[in-house]
Amino acid sequence: MVLSQADAEGAHLVPFARKLSETGLLPLRPTGMTVMQINVGKMCNQTCRHCHVDAGPDRTEIMTRETMQLCLDALAQTDIPVVDLTGGAPEMNPNFRWLVEQISALGRQIIVRCNLTIIVANPKYHDLPEFFARHGVRVVSSLPHFSASRTDAQRGDGVFGRSIRALRMLNEVGYGVGGSGLSLDLVYNPSGAFLPGSQAGLERDFKQRLLREHGVIFNNLLTITNLPVSRFLEYLLESGNYLGYMEKLVTAYNPAAAENVMCRSTLSIGWDGQLYDCDFNQMLELPVDAHAPQHIRDFNEAALNGRAVIVNQHCYGCTAGAGSSCGGATT
Amino acid sequence: MEKSTYYNPADLAKFGNITEWQAEMGSKFFSYYGEVFKEGALSEREKALIALAVAHAVQCPYCIDAYTTDSLQKGADEAQMMEAVHVAAAIKGGAVLVHGVQMMNKAKELSM
Numbered sequence: 171m172v173l174s175q176a177d178a179e180g181a182h183l184v185p186f187a188r189k190l191s192e193t194g195l196l197p198l199r200p201t202g203m204t205v206m207q208i209n210v211g212k213m214c215n216q217t218c219r220h221c222h223v224d225a226g227p228d229r230t231e232i233m234t235r236e237t238m239q240l241c242l243d244a245l246a247q248t249d250i251p252v253v254d255l256t257g258g259a260p261e262m263n264p265n266f267r268w269l270v271e272q273i274s275a276l277g278r279q280i281i282v283r284c285n286l287t288i289i290v291a292n293p294k295y296h297d298l299p300e301f302f303a304r305h306g307v308r309v310v311s312s313l314p315h316f317s318a319s320r321t322d323a324q325r326g327d328g329v330f331g332r333s334i335r336a337l338r339m340l341n342e343v344g345y346g347v348g349g350s351g352l353s354l355d356l357v358y359n360p361s362g363a364f365l366p367g368s369q370a371g372l373e374r375d376f377k378q379r380l381l382r383e384h385g386v387i388f389n390n391l392l393t394i395t396n397l398p399v400s401r402f403l404e405y406l407l408e409s410g411n412y413l414g415y416m417e418k419l420v421t422a423y424n425p426a427a428a429e430n431v432m433c434r435s436t437l438s439i440g441w442d443g444q445l446y447d448c449d450f451n452q453m454l455e456l457p458v459d460a461h462a463p464q465h466i467r468d469f470n471e472a473a474l475n476g477r478a479v480i481v482n483q484h485c486y487g488c489t490a491g492a493g494s495s496c497g498g499a500t501t
Numbered sequence: 502m503e504k505s506t507y508y509n510p511a512d513l514a515k516f517g518n519i520t521e522w523q524a525e526m527g528s529k530f531f532s533y534y535g536e537v538f539k540e541g542a543l544s545e546r547e548k549a550l551i552a553l554a555v556a557h558a559v560q561c562p563y564c565i566d567a568y569t570t571d572s573l574q575k576g577a578d579e580a581q582m583m584e585a586v587h588v589a590a591a592i593k594g595g596a597v598l599v600h601g602v603q604m605m606n607k608a609k610e611l612s613m
Contacts, residue, residue: 315576315578316576316578317578317579317580319578319579319580320578320579358576360573360574362573364570364573364574365574366574367545367546367574367575367576368540368545368575371540371544371545371546371575371576372575372576374544375544375546375576376576
């Protein structure tokens with residue numbers, strides 16, 4: 171229903187595939203797998219207004235230990251250097267810590283997309299900073315603004331205050347502290363129908379304000395554009411901003427950002443082991459090209475590296491302006 | 502062609518079309534404009550907030566739309582944006598009131 175409304179409103183927009191073709195990038199081919207991104211489930215303690223996963227406390231889709239083992243078996247066959255754990259709140263999966271320990275034993279860099287508030291949500295999560303530190307986990311956490319009002323508008327009442335408490339706990343064990351080797355990156359995504367500004371400029375403002383007002387430090391700010399998917403798409407349609415937002419994305423199409431889209435170097439695995447080109451395609455239920463292995467149990471790196479990435483209109487979100495990826499701007 | 506208003510939000514996107522009737526001056530203006538808003542001694546966010554304040558002072562609806570969006574995009578929050586508008590209001594109001602001194606001077610000159 172929401173998608174058909176979006177299709178109707180955006181019918182005149184240039185198809186993303188045509189833009190890619192004009193840039194000489196169609197079919198879009200992988201450049202080699204450097205990140206295995208595993209979505210361990212949609213359960214979350216928050217229900218953010220922009221969430222492309224539609225995650226929340228009542229979601230029951232959770233990756234089993236058996237599927238995690240299949241991911242580990244696949245990982246062991248490869249030299250993929252980075253495993254990116256996401257959700258939902260990945261820490262809510264009962265086998266989360268076991269998975270981190272197994273990946274750590276394989277000697278791969280681990281990223282955990284931690285929503286911060288989970289650390290203070292329940293005493294059983296209070297030791298997460300120490301657990302992360304033990305495994306050298308790179309913590310990547312959303313904090314859409316240095317002001318409480320704009321953060322809470324996107325992520326829920328009181329989220330900013332709880333996030334600051336969690337950031338202080340991470341700082342206390344060395345996260346974000348120079349020389350500690352423990353990396354703490356924050357993710358900025360706009361709390362509304364506009365694109366992110368310069369990553370370097372925003373990082374400077376965030377660092378200054380968070381240190382001055384809250385005594386919090388971090389390493390890098392990653393700017394991520396909101397893609398017109400799931401809850402953010404619903405917001406755009408309901409607020410009458412859909413067309414204007416899509417026109418902004420299309421106008422800001424950047425061929426250099428298209429070259430560097432993350433789906434070319436990422437394999438995204440769903441909670442049930444299904445394979446996707448990215449977490450957004452995962453939520454849109456657009457699995458990898460039918461000629462490639464579809465499930466992690468059939469993992470074959472060479473076959474997956476030969477696939478054509480599935481693209482659609484939402485992909486404009488990753489190619490606008492300075493580009494956008496789970497690692498921030500791409501140009 | 503009948504128009505319902507003097508200002509049409511869709512015209513903002515056509516701003517660049519002014520070069521159609523005077524290419525050289527228009528291009529020079531846009532090149533200068535782009536240079537002005539680049540990060541320099543002031544950050545892009547500070548420049549966006551100045552532009553937002555000026556937009557209110559000159560009461561340009563196109564500019565208010567454009568620099569509200571730009572301020573948000575550059576990371577400003579509601580408090581910063583409203584303070585910028587108050588700066589414009591204070592200067593506009595001050596500019597009126599400071600002429601009160603001229604009025605007083607003149608009145609004194611004419612009075613016994």
